[in-house]
Amino acid sequence: MQRTNLKMLAEHLSLTQGTVSRALNEYPDISKSTRKRVREAANAMGYAPNPTARRLATGVAEVVAYVLPERHSGMSESFIAPLLQGIGESLSERGWDLLVTQARNTEDEIAALRRLTTSRQISGVVLSRPHKKDPRIDFLRTTNFPFVVHGRSDDCDDYAWYDVDNKAAFTDAVERLIKLRHRRIGLIGGPLHFSFAQMRAEGYADALAQHGIAFDSALVKTAALSEEAGESAAGELLDRKHPPTALLCTTDTQALGALTALRRRDLIPGEDVSLIGYDGLAIGRHTNPPLTTMAQPQADSGRRLGEMLLAIIDGGTPTDFQELHSADFLNRKTLGPAPEGKRKTTNKDTEKGED
């Protein structure tokens, strides 16, 4: 059995395809009565226009692409599923679809974007985890293709984004530590090509400056966004002669590693050394002890991103869609007052791995 197409529908109505098409698309120059007649016949015959043909004729894809971020620790990618859900929801209200793209490196990613955009297979793009200088953003910007960014790059004046105020979040975290009498606050930074890593580091430095605490580069380590990197960076800081009394991590994943580093040195998180992460991963509720963190509002970021993109595709001005949300302090169990006097000595021991 053949799916009913425009031709069949038109013949059945004794109208031309053009008239039927215009009726279905609510052209005002078609009489109300025929519009109604056509609509009813279409429903009765189960007609739905072929999107491929429509796409070819109009040049509009009605599809949006999401660029999957590079693989990191695996764990930090827990935001992807809810994000896709959210984007998908806002698109589906219009009958649009969501395409997912992924590549091993930035070059391939741009090639993929070029292919998808120039072939008109997509109408817009959602990007995650931008770099400070992001060639993907540059590409989309220069080609003048509709896009929104989940996060921000350095120059974010002229495009649409949805971001959390990373700087404010880290200033907030440092101030909470200072209020608890911490003075030697270590920072485990992220790779600085990521804008969020840069912003969080700036928030850290700012808060110190505002409270008259000298910035000590010996207390700052840059590490990859993995547990292992977090662990070894934390280890290096903790093994100094004058170790920090508190550790601020750029991501929860790093903080998990830091937790391990503390455990190996028999240091009690929240007593001997305070620890604050960032992300608000659900995991943190179950760590030993539960991880204090700055949580981002990821509930409906996906929905918002989708809505913003649709508005832009409809002709909206990208700069009208720049939203800065704020992170919430989630006080679990790894934050406490700075310990008085000298810290107890460090002794590392080996721990059995998994079997």
Place this chain on the structure above:
Amino acid sequence: MQRTNLKMLAEHLSLTQGTVSRALNEYPDISKSTRKRVREAANAMGYAPNPTARRLATGVAEVVAYVLPERHSGMSESFIAPLLQGIGESLSERGWDLLVTQARNTEDEIAALRRLTTSRQISGVVLSRPHKKDPRIDFLRTTNFPFVVHGRSDDCDDYAWYDVDNKAAFTDAVERLIKLRHRRIGLIGGPLHFSFAQMRAEGYADALAQHGIAFDSALVKTAALSEEAGESAAGELLDRKHPPTALLCTTDTQALGALTALRRRDLIPGEDVSLIGYDGLAIGRHTNPPLTTMAQPQADSGRRLGEMLLAIIDGGTPTDFQELHSADFLNRKTLGPAPEGKRKTTNKDTEKGED
């Protein structure tokens, strides 16, 4: 500047569009020399066929859809990102794309599948988390549309799937407990419309039977796939007069809840009560104590699913692609011998929540 299309390329070569098209598609009846000449010109002019036009002409979408599973606890969805990565990788080797679909209920999901398949927008479907009786599978089966399933439904004889031997995994887990002298082994089951929940429960029952331990329905609770549900189910079992000495959970997420239930009762996991989860979530490494679990090999399940689907779309027989992998026992810290004599008394205390 206009993207070069077939017409421009043909004119430039003084050939007809048909000839150029056939040359590019390696038709053997085009002379080798012109095939080469055309290929070179296409490269030089940066020609790439418009997929939409191609799709309309051939009826082949060169796109595969992945159906996002319903939202659960959020945490159990950590398998989605690597899965999408894997599927995307195998598709991209052929230049195909990956579409993502999601809906609030099964009915909408089928409507979406019907729309995508009948409009020829996709060439195949990947499905996750099938139900025992899965109407989506029935739909794809009866319409004879290419698909692969990540998991299995009850009647899985006639389609392609990639699954883990859930039954064997739970038999294995129970036997490990029995070897450690556990006799009262509790099961926190999952909703039984999920095939994997059913299979795991069967593995549990089988192992008991094989070792001459009577099945005690008072030790079995069915719970949703969330932490909360896991916690309350575990609580009910632990609060019985004759509580189990070990708890087997259908998912790690449930096991996290069970861990909370134990903590609230001052029971030490792995000493007072043993606990085994299922999934191998990375989270489990950081729980207090680290969670013993059966880990599924999710490394390249995505890749395999993609490859299988492509093979089927190419005309392969679905039943040739049925892969049963096995789960790995990951011994962390919540498994120990059954405690001797009477268990210490339970005393619940309230715990402060997050702020």
Place this chain on the structure above:
DNA sequence: CTGAAAGCGCTTACAG
């Protein structure tokens, strides 16, 4: 081995 033509299923100026 290549050309000429029809067709995939829509949309949209242009007439009348």
Place this chain on the structure above:
DNA sequence: CTGAAAGCGCTTACAG
């Protein structure tokens, strides 16, 4: 208000 025609950019029998 509706019809007739061209066009979107490909592919593929059918001739020759």
